[in-house]
Amino acid sequence: CKVHKVCVLPGDGIGPEIMEVATKALSIAGAKEGEEFEYKYCLIGGAAIDATGKPLPDETLATAKESDAVLLAAIGGYKWDSLPSAQRPERGLLAIRAGLNAFANLRPAIVPRQLADSSPLKRELVEGVDILIVRELVGGIYFGQPRGFGTNEKGERIGFNTDVYSEPEVERIARVAFEAARKRGKRLCSVEKSNVLEVSQLWKEVVIRVGKDYPDVELSHMYIDNAAMQLLRNPKYFDVIVTGNIFGDILSDEASMLAGSLGLLPSASISGSGPGIYEPVHGSAPDIAGKDAANPLAMVLSAAMMCRYDLSIPKVADRLEAAVNAVLDAGLRTGDIYKDGTAGTRLVKCSEMGAELMKHL
């Protein structure tokens, strides 16, 4: 039995509520497979600002680097929304991603068969959808320089950011996406805005070049505006999508509506060497924080991705995923996925969903 060292970052809002469910589930599923976890709790986001003045204390990054993997819930909230951008909780999240060089953000959007009717889209459109969004996570407009505020020649205030990618940055994310596509449906769609942006022209060129090493993968290209539309018109067209930081952010929230809720989507942010960060796609949901109303399943599925990718304990991942499937089969629905009048379902709190999940591990 190996003791897996996990850096646990509950963060803000619903973060601590869903993290409690995920760590308990992980420990139980691990014990069944003879695996043990050592949790090191650290501060990030608003909680870290309140305690230390910094959104990512040095100690948190150091602990993360020494761990086998990082499990992160969510950061942010109204309380910190008026801070200058360099001091906001979100900067802590960006800093830990950059600090661990977690450049590849894998965001699967899979529609559980039990929920094909919870999507705002028609069942026949979403049933069987299985998309993997590969989002570049430590570059692009989130990190590009120059950025800031200034004054233009007319003396008016301006705000500006820079969308920039280097060839090696595009190449490494493209390789991750081609490798993933090779193991799945062998179709990769690169999403950009090369009809307008130079950064996207470079992106497309490099993706085409990398694609020469993957003749078995069918490569297509789509502009972001069209992709946003096609994702709703015909989501089953997509297998793997590769895209830059901001487009990937937006498309993954959009893709969550295929499954019916943001509360269902997990993600893995990995570098290929060193610990990855396993985090739901959603945020800290301040509108429902403290009400025991959050859906913990995206967090639990993120823990499952951690077991599969970083910790190489697929049997623990299988157990967590099977338990998620079982609670959905049993008709349990948190508010975000509850649809009034659906036979055999009932509205539950986060803690009840958690307790029921434990029974199925």
Ligand code: NAD
């Ligand atoms: P959000 O994802 O927190 O919430 C959007 C909507 O989805 C809300 O109505 C929320 O109640 C609902 N929702 C999200 N997760 C849910 C869950 N697990 N169960 C049930 N409902 C859920 O996005 P937002 O409101 O735009 O942002 C809130 C804060 O979270 C901001 O400070 C933002 O910067 C931050 N944020 C953090 C992360 C992260 O930590 N990875 C991601 C996105 C947003």
Ligand code: IPM
């Ligand atoms: C996400 C979030 C973050 C992002 C924010 C909170 C910095 O929206 O993880 O999707 O934009 O990457």
Ligand code: MN
């Ligand atoms: Mn987002």
